[in-house]
Amino acid sequence: MKPFLWSLLCCVLQLFSDVAHATYHLRAGDSELITAQSYAQTRHNGQPKLRTLNPTKTHSQCRSRPLDLVFIIDSSRSVRPAEFEKVRIFLANMVDTLDVGSDATRVAVVNYASTVKIEFLLKNHFNKLDLKKAIVRIDPLATGTMTGLAIKTAMKEAFNEQSGARPRSRNISKVAIIVTDGRPQDQVEEVSAEARALGIEIYAVGVDRADMRSLQLMASLPLEDHVFYVETYGVIEKLTSKFRETLCGRTKKGLQDLPHH
Template identity: 30%
Template sequence: MKKSILFNTFVTTVFLVICNQASGVTGAELICTGNPIDMVFILDSSKSIIYMDFNRQLEFVSFIVNHSDIGLGPKQVRVGVITFGDKAVTKINLKESVNKKVLNEKINKINQAPGGGNAADALNKMRNVMFQREQGARSGVKRVAIILTNGYSTDPVATRKEAKACRDEHIEIFAVGIGKIILFSDLYFIVSKPSIEFVYMAPNNKTLKNIRKKVAQLACNKGGC
């Protein structure tokens, strides 16, 4: 009788593990949970970003995905990804946020396509395409943008203009400076206000790992633009 109970318990445990893995559930502590958020990551794919730093951007996105309640439910977090070089390219739409497993598989397939630093086009595409209902965006839900870049834009004036248009539509913008050479001034001009609370510097991998939890906490809980 005891053996039968133990066997049934074992089978049930294995079944739950398999189900959790299939749905993308991980043992990571949830940082973004309880409140619906539409979150878009803008990744710098330009030639000024070395290959290693581009991969670190992907790791950063995966960290926040793994610590968020990802799904298409009304109170869950949806994630989208845009990369930019000569132009902006949509890699993942918000409506593709089925679960963590699906998102991480898509993130791992994102490749760097070096070119110019057209951050203005990325911000424009995020506002006019990504944050639209057709792509999975929701009305009345907090909208967050996290841009990872070294700050070097091909057209700083256009970038600042597009960033302001995003902020005017109540999109909260965070910036994470990537790499050893970061143009601080442009980052401070594009983020939400007060700028000092929305800009973080990550000149190396250790620093990036140290700040990612804090950025996630602020992005998921902070209010205002």
């Protein structure tokens, strides 16, 4: 029995030795792990947190430079009701990206076809909710495409101080965004040049059947920053982020980033 007891005792001692040895390494490993975690945490705390790609949050973090902004939208016969609804959504999304207010960005909408209708002026709405309610109420005019007349009306009646535009001494940028899907039935070159000479920066957005040459005649220079084209009204909302980049003073993108007509 003695040899058996001696063997049993040796096994027990060896087991205690192994456990102690493993415990030592485990504790050493824990120490290394804690040290590594502490180092990683220190590095993490020393760097800015990653921003979540949430469109709403991203928009709220962007303060656009103050603008007197007038949308000039084509609602002629070729723009079907479902397509015009996409235009309204685009306008509402654009409003969401802007820093709207009487001392920030003011927004107006000029609606046109054969006739021109000023839906609301720069002085009418100074918060996003009121602007979006007014946008919902816009109805298509459903006749021809008098783009030149619309630009002239915007220049004379929407960009003046009586309508809410700030005086030149304030150095507030004046911007017109034209959205059209057709070829103008009147002349746009001369009236657009006149508007630009008055300090109005013109962006031209063409959809589907829009005439690219007309867009280029209307837009400010450089054309690659001021002319946009999308294949259908169904994807016009994608332009919101591009305008957001431009109006927030970031990298400007234009024709080179979109499908050509």
